[in-house]
Amino acid sequence: MSDERLHMELCGIRMQTPVLTASGTFGFGEEFADFVDLSRLGGVMVKGTTRKPRRGNDGVRITETPMGMLNCIGLENPGVEVFLNETLPRIKKYQMNVIVNISGATVEEYGELAGMLDVDGVAAIELNVSCPNVREGGIVFGTDPKAAAAVVRAAKANTRKPVILKLSPNVTDIVSIAKACEAAGADMLSLINTLMGMEINIETRRPTLGNITGGLSGPCVKPVAVRMVWQVAQAVHIPIIGMGGIHCWQDAVEFFLAGASAVAVGTANFTEPGVTMQICDGLNDYLEKHNIAHIADLIGKVETE
Amino acid sequence: MTLPNLTQKVSIAAEITTQAELAEKVYSLSVRAPEIAATAQPGQFVQLRILEPSFTLRRPVGVAAVDKQRGEVTFIYRAIGRGTAALAALMPGESVGVLGPLGHGFGMGYSHPLLVGGGMGLSPLLYVAAAYAGKADVLMGGKTADELFWTELFAPLGGRTFITTDDGSLGTKGFTTTLLPDLLEAKDASYDAVLVCGPEIMMRGVAKIAAAHGLPCEVSLEKRMGCGLGACLSCSIDTAHGRRKVCKDGPVFPAEEVFL
Numbered sequence: 001m002s003d004e005r006l007h008m009e010l011c012g013i014r015m016q017t018p019v020l021t022a023s024g025t026f027g028f029g030e031e032f033a034d035f036v037d038l039s040r041l042g043g044v045m046v047k048g049t050t051r052k053p054r055r056g057n058d059g060v061r062i063t064e065t066p067m068g069m070l071n072c073i074g075l076e077n078p079g080v081e082v083f084l085n086e087t088l089p090r091i092k093k094y095q096m097n098v099i100v101n102i103s104g105a106t107v108e109e110y111g112e113l114a115g116m117l118d119v120d121g122v123a124a125i126e127l128n129v130s131c132p133n134v135r136e137g138g139i140v141f142g143t144d145p146k147a148a149a150a151v152v153r154a155a156k157a158n159t160r161k162p163v164i165l166k167l168s169p170n171v172t173d174i175v176s177i178a179k180a181c182e183a184a185g186a187d188m189l190s191l192i193n194t195l196m197g198m199e200i201n202i203e204t205r206r207p208t209l210g211n212i213t214g215g216l217s218g219p220c221v222k223p224v225a226v227r228m229v230w231q232v233a234q235a236v237h238i239p240i241i242g243m244g245g246i247h248c249w250q251d252a253v254e255f256f257l258a259g260a261s262a263v264a265v266g267t268a269n270f271t272e273p274g275v276t277m278q279i280c281d282g283l284n285d286y287l288e289k290h291n292i293a294h295i296a297d298l299i300g301k302v303e304t305e
Numbered sequence: 306m307t308l309p310n311l312t313q314k315v316s317i318a319a320e321i322t323t324q325a326e327l328a329e330k331v332y333s334l335s336v337r338a339p340e341i342a343a344t345a346q347p348g349q350f351v352q353l354r355i356l357e358p359s360f361t362l363r364r365p366v367g368v369a370a371v372d373k374q375r376g377e378v379t380f381i382y383r384a385i386g387r388g389t390a391a392l393a394a395l396m397p398g399e400s401v402g403v404l405g406p407l408g409h410g411f412g413m414g415y416s417h418p419l420l421v422g423g424g425m426g427l428s429p430l431l432y433v434a435a436a437y438a439g440k441a442d443v444l445m446g447g448k449t450a451d452e453l454f455w456t457e458l459f460a461p462l463g464g465r466t467f468i469t470t471d472d473g474s475l476g477t478k479g480f481t482t483t484l485l486p487d488l489l490e491a492k493d494a495s496y497d498a499v500l501v502c503g504p505e506i507m508m509r510g511v512a513k514i515a516a517a518h519g520l521p522c523e524v525s526l527e528k529r530m531g532c533g534l535g536a537c538l539s540c541s542i543d544t545a546h547g548r549r550k551v552c553k554d555g556p557v558f559p560a561e562e563v564f565l
Contacts, residue, residue: 027536031553034314047538055541055548062531062539064362064388071531076538076548218361270531271354271361273316273404 005287006280006295008042010239010261011162011187013097013123015042017280018295019252022243022266023048023101023126023166024073028091035274042262043097045190046087048128050103051113053079059210063199068218068245069267070197072211075103080116088121097123099164104151107141111154118159125161127151127186130168130193142168142193145180152184164241167191169221169228178232190241190264191232192225218267221245226258233259233300247271249282259300314407314534315340318356318400322377324393327454330384331425332393333369338403339376341368347433348410348502348525348557351380352533354402355391363404364388365530365552367429367502378403381428407533408556411523413437415498419444419488421481421511423503427455429525430502431462439463442496444488446507450475482510489518496520501560512560522560526551 006017020043026032029044038044056076063070077083083100091098100117102125104110114125129142129151141147148165155163165181167174169192178189194215199208207213225244233240242260246252247268255263268275287295319336327333341351345368352363370379384393395401411433418437422430423446434441442465445455449472459466468476469484477484481503489496499515501508502525515522528551531537535553542549545562549555 025532025537027532027534031532031534031536035316047536055543056538060529061541062362062529062537064360067359067361069361069531071537071539073538076541219358267361270363270537272402273532273534 003040003280003284005293006283008262008295011124013043013162015097015262016040017283018042018262019276019280019283020045020099020241020262020264021269021276022264023128025266025269028087029094029096029098030091032269032273033094036276038094038096040280041096041276043099043123045099045101045126045264047077048075048101048103049077049080049083049113050075051080051105051109053077053082057211060208061210063208065197065199065216065218066220068216068220069270070199070209070214070216071194072209072214074211080113084116084119088119092121099124099126101126101128101166103128107147107150107154110151111158114155114161114163115158118161122161124164124187125155125159126164126166126190127155128166128193130166130170142177143171145177148177149180149184152181152186156185162187164188164190166193167228167232168193169224169244170196174228175231175235178236182236182238186238188239188241189232189236190243192221192228192244195221195224217245219245219247222251222254226254229255229260230258230302246279247275249279249286252279252283253286253298256295256298257300257302259302261296261299313344314405316402316404319403321395321397321399321401323379324395324397327381328451331381331454332384333379333381334392334401335377335379336401336403337376338378341403341405342371342373342376342378345371345378345406346410347413347436348429349406349408350429350556351378351403351405351407352530353380353392354404355388355395356400356402357391360388360391362388362531363402363533364392365407365533367432367525368406369428369431370435371432381425381431383425404533408552409554411500411525411557412498412521416440417442417495418498418500419496421446421485421499421501421503423447423481423507426501426503426525430500431458433500434459434462434464437464441500442467444469444481444484446470446481446503447475448472480510481507482514485511485514489514489520498523501525508560509564512564515560523557524560524563525556526558526563527556
């Protein structure tokens, strides 16, 4: 199938389709090579990377919840140096847009990581200021407009790559943070990260997850995500990568109508590893059926009057 | 004839050919999945998806048997939660999502391995015993004689069968670890490996005894999983070689690498 109606260019990143995969749900892309044409994706937001290796949280890390799941992996990753020296050269052959999701313990560390990743083979940097599962996951930067802006400035000062800020839904006013990041020079915004949640086993009276709380994702969060994408899209002029509970092409269409210029699929990759290809096919069919020349014609076209 | 690509994983909607209750809440499920039957190795597993929107995560289950001629794969599972209960309600003719084959299985190069299993851990060992075609013996442990059905499943596969039960209602009274030293020290014993699948406490005990007898020991670990492909890191563990993923690097590991 031709993807002509889906070609997209955002901040200089040429995308075969505006369908990406969300960080933490798709490894480094290579794990899904049996199921997905990785070069057909708009990009792979790879597993959250930190300055030093992290072993993540102990105990149970994942549990299914009604129409979704909770996780508390805790940013387990081999560190940026292993990523640069081993992972990046290994995944080059897939010719996908590699978007590196980074978390820092300090504003300076975001700048340092962004600088280290300003290399060939990296398409963009995604700033994770919204991991609910670790203290150093940046959530302190993601819940305050000034701190989020400082992280954006630090990254922008150290890289020529497009900088995407990933917004947390665990805030009172997501729009104020989005606007502060745009003003600080963010090239794009991605939203939403997981919603903080918790499950208790009523027999043992213990939390299911080893870290007590975790990040809620899956179809159950989609209405929250659509609402936040819509609100943010009213307030900023930079492109939005919408995500949160997308598991079929119909969900993706909603995000475009709400104002997203691209979408990312997360939890649904666990349910069906090839789901992103089905979503691309479904978007093509939808555009053709409705005589819409290009996916860009859908962006922000929700009618609220 | 083209050889199957042994590392290729598939995700298919597989038709159920048989669903049978072997014992209370223990089911044997067979599906038509020729791609998986052709390549699955003993000790590997699949991720089953109940094809209904309210299930977000798949359920990992070991491969208990394959029939390459008929293109069928069999799993044995216990209905313990919402997912496995829904699985048990599926009828022949209906479909279930099968993602696999996944992970790394047991070593198949031994000349006379002893398989040790407890509870549902005996399920993947069925396929190991079948593949060893009579060259493997099995030591199985259960709570009571109610778990007799396992002996019937292992009987046609050749090899000798040893049984322990916690209450002594069948075989030797005690645990697999009670009988294991006798088996390894018997005059005619010629075991060259111990392959284990069962509760972690049992596997640790067995591994210790195997090590004391200088025998290689492989254990099959169980951990909550998300993707099953090594991407989500839900099933990361510490090993002698650093962090590893049960779904991709395991589920079978040399005991000394994971029981530190």
